[in-house]
Amino acid sequence: MKGIRMNNQTSAHHLHLRADDVGRYALLPGNPDQVASIAALLDDPEFVVRNREFETWRGTLDGETVIVTSTGVGGPSTALAVEELAALGVDTMIRVGVSGSMRPDIVNGELAVLTAAIRDEGTTRQYLPVEFPAIADIDVVLALRDAADRAGVPYRCGPAHTKDSYYGETEPERMPLAATLTERFEAWRRGGAVCSEMETAAVFIVGSVLKVRTGAVVLMWSQDAIDDGTAPSGDPLFATAVDAVRTLIGANTRPAVGAR
Ligand SMILES: O=P(O)(O)O[C@H]1O[C@H](CO)[C@@H](O)[C@H]1O
């Protein structure tokens, strides 16, 4: 397999997936515990394989194979998941995650359709200079926005803040760099970031480099919910992501930027 390490020439080094396990479409939650719940919305869901933080289930939508693979937390594991899936033939990937809202008016459980990501992390700097924007594919964004409309859930569209340190975001005052973290977070907020999370920049930048389509939809915890631990339901998030994949399958288009 070109470009990635394989185990005995058969399965991808980290995901343990083979080319005939996958189709063109993948949903990418961070959390392995969410994979089966998302796959349950596909036809004929079945467990495929698990290695490390990477659990994969497979099903179909309108006859097309769709896989659900967890990426784990953060850029490094997410980047290698995108790399291995792209090498196996997946050309459309949607992150399905959880985030903290960055605006006081956002209600616990609103969704965010992410159009871009602030690259406040380290992984993507090993792919492209920071001047290169981490942006989603336009067709994936529109499919997600239409799906959120159909789901009838409140949602925002805009950029995410992607970082490496969860506690640097949620408890910056504890960090030696407290003043810098707080000042930068306020700048992201004033620039229009809707939420903060840990994987989207890697999905978008590695997707750009590998010429695959990417997008992301995330559930937003309100600031109060982050403080008191009130988890919003994941059901509208999962339904929106799966509905968007159905739209993209129906359109049957391929990534617009270059053929691999
Ligand atoms: O629920 P997931 O997709 O893992 O997303 C969020 O949750 C984790 C932090 O608790 C980070 O991975 C962050 O991006």
Ligand SMILES: O=c1cc[nH]c(=O)[nH]1
């Ligand atoms: O505030 C939050 C909530 C979930 N995930 C994050 O990365 N940050």
